[in-house]
Amino acid sequence: MEDNRGQHIGEDQLVHGLPKHMAAVASDAKNTYLEIVSGKDACATCKTMRGMRFDHNPGPVHPHCTCEIKRVARQAWQRRVVAANTLQGYEDTAFERFAAGQVITIELRNLGPFPAAFRLLVDRMEWRATRYLQLGDEQSFDFSKFGDTPVTWEVFLFYLGGEGSSASYSIIG
Numbered sequence: 001m002e003d004n005r006g007q008h009i010g011e012d013q014l015v016h017g018l019p020k021h022m023a024a025v026a027s028d029a030k031n032t033y034l035e036i037v038s039g040k041d042a043c044a045t046c047k048t049m050r051g052m053r054f055d056h057n058p059g060p061v062h063p064h065c066t067c068e069i070k071r072v073a074r075q076a077w078q079r080r081v082v083a084a085n086t087l088q089g090y091e092d093t094a095f096e097r098f099a100a101g102q103v104i105t106i107e108l109r110n111l112g113p114f115p116a117a118f119r120l121l122v123d124r125m126e127w128r129a130t131r132y133l134q135l136g137d138e139q140s141f142d143f144s145k146f147g148d149t150p151v152t153w154e155v156f157l158f159y160l161g162g163e164g165s166s167a168s169y170s171i172i173g
Contacts, residue, residue, distance in 0.1 A: 039066025052101070052150060079105075084170040086111070087159035094157045099150035100173025106155065107140040107170045108133070116161030118169075123154050133167075 034054045038046045046067035057069070082104070083096040110116045112135035120128045122143050130139045145151060159167055 034069050035072045037068045037070050039068070042067045079172045081170050082173050083155070084168070086166055086168050087157065087161075088166040089159075090161065090163045092159045092161075094159075094169070096155045096157075096171060097152070098171070098173070099152055100171075102146060102151055103142060103144045104153060104155075104171055104173035105140055105142050106157075107138060107172065108157075109138045109168050110135060110161070111166045111168055112136065114162035114165040116159065116165055116167055118167070119158040119160065121156040121158075124156075 034057060036046065036052050036054075043065050046065055079101070082098045082100050085094055087094060106120060108118050108130060110133035115132045115134050117132050118130045118139075120141065122128070123145070126143065128141050133139060143153075153171075153173070155171060157169055161167060
């Protein structure tokens, strides 16, 4: 005779690798992300992952940690600016090292008064260059790489503008 009684799941037991309070998340993967929400007493690892979003379940949280994984609608997700600054004068350079998601966007804007260009080196492997940008012109580049989030990025920016000219950049990830 088969036993059809439901199994009691205690507060400290895992369901599909997640604590009980996190396992009952409705699945609508193409319209949502899973986001890590850390509590005030969360561990250092979970605090650094606060706000990170994943297409798939990022795995179980630490035992006795106050973080949660919540489902968030895709349109509500806003990437954040991880670095922004101004470059001035001929051959000014900048180096940015930061943690972000698997995709970043670098937005460049010539503040003038002379035409200028940029050269970018991302993770010491991929070079990109802009066309000469006139006063007020903008250009952006997207970069992606695989890895467990947060992903560490290194971006070198080289400004090729006339003496007395300036430009701004922002990196979103």
